[in-house]
Amino acid sequence: QLQLVESGGGLVQPGGSLRLSCSASGFTVDNYAYGWFRQAPGKEREGVSCISPSGGVTHYADSVKERFTISRDSASHTVYLQMNNLSPEDTAVYYCAADRLLLYRRCPAEYEYNNWGQGTQVTVSS
Numbered sequence: 001q002l003q004l005v006e007s008g009g010g011l012v013q014p015g016g017s018l019r020l021s022c023s024a025s026g027f028t029v030d031n032y033a034y035g036w037f038r039q040a041p042g043k044e045r046e047g048v049s050c051i052s053p054s055g056g057v058t059h060y061a062d063s064v065k066e067r068f069t070i071s072r073d074s075a076s077h078t079v080y081l082q083m084n085n086l087s088p089e090d091t092a093v094y095y096c097a098a099d100r101l102l103l104y105r106r107c108p109a110e111y112e113y114n115n116w117g118q119g120t121q122v123t124v125s126s
Helices: none
Strands: 003-007 010-012 018-025 033-039 046-051 058-060 068-073 078-083 092-099 120-124
Touching (some): 018 092, 033 068, 046 068
16 A cells, blocks of 8 residues: 655744655555645645646645745655745645646646645744
8 A cells, every 4th residue: 555654844933944854655656646735724725836747747836935945856756845035824734745747737636646645734833
C-alpha cells in the first residue's frame, strides 16, 4: 500500500519560508499525480497545489500563486512544496495526497485522491 509521509513543517515568522516534503513508499508512483492540501483551525480542508505525474503540469490556488512552488523528484519519490513570503493566513496542517490522476485545467478535487499523508503543521507567527 502506498504510504505518504510529510515533513518540513514548523514555526516561521511572517515573510519567512519553509519547504515541505512528501515522501512516498510502498508503491511505484511514477504515474501518480500529487496534491497539497491544507486545513486551518475551524476551516474546511482546501487545495493548495498539484503536480502531474510527469511534473510538467502544475496548478496553484489563487491565495498561494507567486509564493508557493510545487515540484517532484522521481528518483527519490518525493514531492516538495516551497513556500515563500508566508503569512499568518498560511497557518494550517498541510497534507500530501496522491493517486493515478491526470491533470487538466485544474487540480483534482479532494475526493479524487485515495492516498493521504498524516499532515505536517505549519505555523506562521511573530
